[in-house]
Amino acid sequence: MYGWTVGEMNDQSGRTFVVTGANSGLGAVTARVLAEAGATVILACRNTDKGERVAEDIVARHPEASCEVRELDLADLSSVYEFAKSCPRFDVLINNAGVMAVPKSRTKDGFEMQFGTNHLGHFALTGLLLDRLGDRVVTVSSGMHLLGKVNLADLNWERRTYRRWPAYAQSKLANLLFTYELQRRLDAAGSQLRAVAAHPGYASTNLQSHTGTIQDRLMKIGNRVFAQSAEGGALPSLYAATAPSLPGGSYVGPGGRFEQRGSPVLVRSSKRSHDRRTAASLWEESEALTGVQYGIRASLDPKQN
Numbered sequence: 001m002y003g004w005t006v007g008e009m010n011d012q013s014g015r016t017f018v019v020t021g022a023n024s025g026l027g028a029v030t031a032r033v034l035a036e037a038g039a040t041v042i043l044a045c046r047n048t049d050k051g052e053r054v055a056e057d058i059v060a061r062h063p064e065a066s067c068e069v070r071e072l073d074l075a076d077l078s079s080v081y082e083f084a085k086s087c088p089r090f091d092v093l094i095n096n097a098g099v100m101a102v103p104k105s106r107t108k109d110g111f112e113m114q115f116g117t118n119h120l121g122h123f124a125l126t127g128l129l130l131d132r133l134g135d136r137v138v139t140v141s142s143g144m145h146l147l148g149k150v151n152l153a154d155l156n157w158e159r160r161t162y163r164r165w166p167a168y169a170q171s172k173l174a175n176l177l178f179t180y181e182l183q184r185r186l187d188a189a190g191s192q193l194r195a196v197a198a199h200p201g202y203a204s205t206n207l208q209s210h211t212g213t214i215q216d217r218l219m220k221i222g223n224r225v226f227a228q229s230a231e232g233g234a235l236p237s238l239y240a241a242t243a244p245s246l247p248g249g250s251y252v253g254p255g256g257r258f259e260q261r262g263s264p265v266l267v268r269s270s271k272r273s274h275d276r277r278t279a280a281s282l283w284e285e286s287e288a289l290t291g292v293q294y295g296i297r298a299s300l301d302p303k304q305n
Contacts, residue, residue: 003263021097
């Protein structure tokens with residue numbers, strides 16, 4: 001079946017992209033493809049040694065490529081602030097980095113690791129960079145958001161018994177609630193910036209190897225048997241980041257069966273992801289937890305959900 005490929009991507013010369021988690025997996029592929037298309041790419045990585053190897057490989061393949069590695073640890077707000085201080089003006093932010101189903105642990109600021117990294121770190125980063133952003137922000141969610149519930153009374157799993165998969169699903173639902181709420185606020189402010197989201201389907205990356213349980217081995221087998229490549233998994237993010245006429249508030253995923261693989265298309269998200277009350281409350285809590293104030297407010301009809 002015919003579908004969008006990177007060969008149809010417009011020339012990205014003159015445009016600058018920031019890609020979080022670009023030291024491996026989907027982020028590394030995303031950075032490489034954008035650089036090959038002429039973009040300047042800032043690889044925002046916790047592990048800068050791995051990031052440098054990715055950048056060196058890109059330049060080795062394409063000597064004219066322009067890429068730069070900068071340190072960013074989304075599990076440490078001081079690192080987020082430090083990165084933002086020196087970041088130049090750019091066109092597209094791709095909030096790609098993430099952790100999945102990890103054992104119970106805390107970020108340097110005391111947040112539950114998955115919620116703190118996947119949502120709060122990117123929430124803070126986006127807010128700090130918003131005045132330097134020229135086009136759009138792409139936040140990578142997951143099909144697991146369908147199982148997610150946002151517990152506003154215990155976002156950081158301080159009162160509940162920690163469960164790694166529900167915690168992951170909450171963080172991925174938060175990614176979508178954030179994207180849709182950001183777009184509403186941008187619209188209310190009359191901004192031309194766009195907030196969009198994407199999910200990779202089932203892609204073979206090292207994301208599935210940090211649970212610390214036998215699930216790592218099972219998912220490794222699944223990667224070999226069922227998953228698409230990282231190149232395939234990066235397509236929705238690349239489309240979301242570069243398609244010229246993509247509307248704000250869009251959600252892009254694979255077009256194949258059960259959205260597990262295939263060319264990128266617009267897909268639907270759960271009813272919970274469109275709950276405006278929850279989105280507004282999550283936004284307020286995220287500002288309070290991170291200390292990052294966006295300064296853009298959206299009117300919320302209390303009768304709407």
